[in-house]
Structures are given as C-alpha cells and as structure tokens.
Amino acid sequence: MSEALSAKLSLSDDELFLGHKACAGCGGSLAVRLALKVLGERTFVVLPAGCMSAVGFLYPQLAFGCNAIISTFAGTASMLSGIAAAARALKLRDYHVVGFAGDGGTADIGLQALSGAIDRHENFIYICYDNEAYMNTGVQKSGLTPLGARTTTSPAGRVAAGARSRKKDLFEIVAAHGIDYAATATVAHTYDYIRKVEKARATVGTSFLHVLAPCPTGWGIETDQTLEVARGAVDCGLWIQAEYEGGHYRINKSTRRFKPIAEHLTSQKRFAHLGKADLVAIEKERDGRWKRIQRLCGAAGG
C-alpha cells in the first residue's frame, strides 16, 4: 500500500462514519468507513435495521457525514432502487448510491429485493458486511453462518453441535443474475477492498461487494484479532477472494496449499466445540466450493 493511500485510509478529521458506538474491533464499521472514504460525501447511504444502523443513527447522535437513511430490514435494495430512480428523475449529477447490509439483511430477508434490483441493473453499490450471524440481536444463525459455527440459535448441543447447514454461496447467487460487477473481499485485505470499491464506483449498473467482517463479540475473538482472523479465513481457503465482471468469474488469490483450518477455527470460541470429524466435514465443504468456483472460472473463461 502506498504511503498516500495509507494516509488516506487512516482515521482523519473528515471521516464520513465517525462517532458511532460499534463494539471494539468491529469489522462491519471498518467496511463502512473505508468504503465511504472512496465514495466521498456526495453519497446516499442506505442501511437496514442491523448493527451499523443501530450504532450510527441514535437520534440526536447521528454518525454519518453524508446523506444516510435506515431502511426496513428487507428493504435495503428496494429503497436504494427508489433513491437511484429519484436521482435520475431529479437529474442529479456527481453522486453515488450505496447500501451497507449485514449477512442476514442480505442473504435472508433482503435477498428478494436484492435480486429484483440486480435484475433491473439499478445503478447502485450494495455492500454486504458479513459477520456470519445476526449480531445486532445477539448472535443468531443466518443463512451465511458457516457450517459448524455456534450461535445462540445453533448452540453446541449434544445432539447438534453448531450450524448444521453450509453457508449460502451469496457471491455465486448474485453473479448468476448476470450482475454488472460483483466481488468478495475482507476488511483485512484493505488495498484489495479499496480497489474493489473503486471498481464498483466506476461501474454503471449494479455492483455487489461481499465483505468478510469479523465480529469479536459474536465470534469469540479478542478485539485486536479482527484483521488477523479475516486474513486467516483467506489463508486456509474458507473465504475465496473473487470477482465477477463482464460475465466472467475470476479468483483473485489462488492458494495451492491452504493453511490448516484447525488452528484458525478453534481460536474462535464459536468453533471451539468442533471435533475432528467436524473439521473434516468443513474441509470437504471448502474443497467443494473451490472446485465449483474453479469450474465457473473455467466455464466462463475467467
């Protein structure tokens, strides 16, 4: 990372998301703050009910320096669509429209509206900060909670230990719409994330970024381990850094040999209960995902 970019990305006086009350080490707030540094103050922001709206919008302490509004939980993409349409109708110039929604708000309750908006090629950026559970309500399982993870609704019981279903392939779901631009990222790979936000900013039509955003509170990690754990997810192949552009899939970081998943997972309290068989199942699931995306890259010529 260049010194100039590094300076730009560090905390400064002209933050557009500042003074919020997110937990220490919050990955989601980092995803929002960094993206807004790229997009700038002429940006309309939509956030559904969820962590980032809960920590940023408590009247009269409002934390966004640009235009921002909370949507209904299911309504991120539909409210974005209305804003994009109104901006066209009102002939506004030089602006961006962006949504920040969590994993539940995106892959579960908000998926219908997101699908419709992508289908219409609505001109906005949708950023899903994925902390892999409903954190704002107290760590309940979402459609993006990974296999085996313990949440308050997928507890580590004697009969069923942690989440019994695999994480939805949100990136592939979105790409299958023929979206104008989609990418995965993490809050730890800052330069890569910034590059992808810049690419989304330059895209005409709908862009979707799926950003891994660890949550110390929900994952059971130290508050200074957010970036470390996000990096670990990529290094052991549990998070795939990829892009979809012009109908082509591309893997950004092909790892020939993954780091072992055991240490990465069991350092997080949400996985502490996992046994050997569980780890094997998670590895198998990971390998299947890689095969599928590699096939997509091959088939689509990416």
Place this chain on the structure above:
Amino acid sequence: MPSSSLASTMQSHFISGNEAVAWGARLARPHVIAAYPITPQTVVIERLAEWVAEGQLGSEFLHVESEHSALSACMGASALGARSFTASSSQGLLYMAECLHYASGGRFPIVMMNANRALALPWNIYGDQQDSLTLLSSGWIQIYIEDAQEALDMTIQAFAIAEHADVLTPVMLNLDGFVLTHTYEPVQIPAQEAVDAFLPPFRAVSKMDLEAPTNMGFTAGPAHYTEFKVQQHRAMLETTRVAAEVDAEFARRFGRSYGGAVTGYRCEDAEVVLVTLGSVAGTVRDAVDVLRDRGVAVGMLKLRFMRPFPAHEIEQALVATRAVGVLEKDISFGHAGAVFSEVASTLAGAANRPVLLNFVAGLGGRDISRADVEQMFVDLIAATTQPRERVRFVNVQETNNV
C-alpha cells in the same frame, strides 16, 4: 359547471375507476412509480406503464419484486424530495404493511391507490373493505372514493394534501374492488396545464440533499420517540383543514368539489341515518329516496375520510337522530365493524345518544341491493322501540347451509 377558463379545456372520456386513478396519477407527474401487480389494481399500473413506454409520461417506472419493495422504493424516492406513486390491494397491502407505518413515521408524502378487496383465507378477489380498515392505525390518511370522477380528482388532490408542509403524511385512496375499479363512467379529464398550476412540483421541507447532507429514518429512544409520534398525530389532525382548503381550491379551478370529510344526503331532518363509505353510497341514496317517498324521515351520511376521523362532523350530523346504522364491508372478529366502533365511540358522549346498529355486508364481493338497504332502515326504525342485536350480518345464509 366548470367555473374557470382552464377547466373548459377538459375532455370527457368513458373510463373505469382504475383508469381514472391512472389519469390522476399521470396528471400529477410523479417522478417515480413503483408497483407490483395484484387484482383488481392492475389496470392502474398497466396504463401508467403504457404511458411511460410511449413517452407520454416522464416518470421512472420500477417493476419491483413485491409490494413491500414498491413502497420501500417510493420511500427512497420521497427521501430525495421526489414525488412518488404506487397502487396495491388486499394481500399486497398487507404484505407492505411494515412499510405503511414506516412511510407515515418517516413523513413521506406518498400517494397510493388501494383497490379494496377481501382478505384470504378463504381466497377471494372481490371487493370488501377489510384490507384498508385493518390498517386504520398505520398513520396514513384514508380516503374512500365513490365514483370514477372523484377517483381522478382525489388522486390529484391527494398529492396536494400529502405534500402540504403542515401534513407531510401519505395518502391511501380506497376504491371498492371491481364495483368501482372496473366500472366505466364518463369522466372529465383536466388539461395538464391546469393540473400543473394547481399542483406545483413538490418542495420537500426535509430531504436528502447533496448540498446539505442529512441523516433520516433514524432511531429515537424513550427520551424522544413520543415527541415524534405526537407530531405525527398533530399533522394528521391538521389534514382536516388542509383537505378542505385543497378541495376549495380544486373547486375554484375545476368546478368540482367533494364537500369535506363527510357528505350528508337528506340528513337535515332525518330521524334515522345510515352511515357508510365507498361505492355503496349510491345504493343507499336510492333507498333513502324510496323511503322518503313513503314519508319516512331517513338519510345517509357518507364518510369520505376515515383518517383523520371526522368525529366532529359526525357528531354534528347525527346529534338529533333517533337511530344510526353503520353499513360497512369488514368485521373486527369478536367485536364489530371498524367503522361502527369509531362512530359509536364518537357518539358515546352525546346527550341523547341514538340507538346504534352495525350492518356488516358485502364481504367478499357479495352484492348489497337496494332492498337490503331498505331493510336496514326498517330494522333501525324498529330498534328505536325494541332492542336489536347491535352487530348484524346482512343477507347471510345459515352456516350449516353453506
């Protein structure tokens, strides 16, 4: 008769209630139309889509994926100070229910047409008023329309009311499904220039502005929430005055007036009055005439607004009556019709409280005939001397015969 020179350019067309709403929306020139199809609302959005496709209407038309998204998109547009319109019905209205409260709390002056239709289960596509009356507390101004001309005119008026700085509250225009939405009538369509002069572009008091960024749709805790709700309530109360001003200005420009939140028919000396709303008012008027010809002093009070509730006007109109019936197409199970409850509570403090009966009729599109209404008057008169069951289902078969 039209009183202004602008109004003389009006053309008469033979169109349905749905098309009249579409024309009203077209003439209001919304920036954004977002809608999802549902019977019997579809013709409204089909016409608007056709006009957009033909370049006759410059709105952004969003083919959204649900009614929830339709209203959510309208709120997004409204947050930027754009004018927006949608239409729905029945199951769709309930599906967007979360957004109804959201839009009124956010003070987004959206106009929506609702084709009044029965609610499942059992499935039924025909007209009754259970859908909108279930949502009386959603914070929307609720207007009930009787004919196609009123539908067109009130669609235009609705924007003027909703966008007024003292109101900033969304409006739901209710048309009885099929009976009104699909009935064709001659309708005067005002000239665009005349509507433009009556309804200038919306100037939002508060909006998301690139030059003056703001945060909207926020959270307010126990220390502030109540004050927002009090403001919302007061704005709704202000609507009564604003709607009267808007109607008077509309009358001045177009020569048609709808007479406030309630309109009486032969009520002045009536001893027995039937209160109702929507398209059945025409049938009730006929029944009143028949009974008046027989020398019976009956009348009708039509409620045009259910929110804000015209309590004062109702009290004034009914204070000297001996019996009041409420005819409505809905039932709050285990109690009474929603309109009856409100009318009864309004009259609770009256010095000589009239006898009150509730006639629940027309559910799921069952016809309400003039004979049915005449019988209601007969029952009301009888009730002044001997007690009657307060809530009665009209024209109903015994359930073991169904």
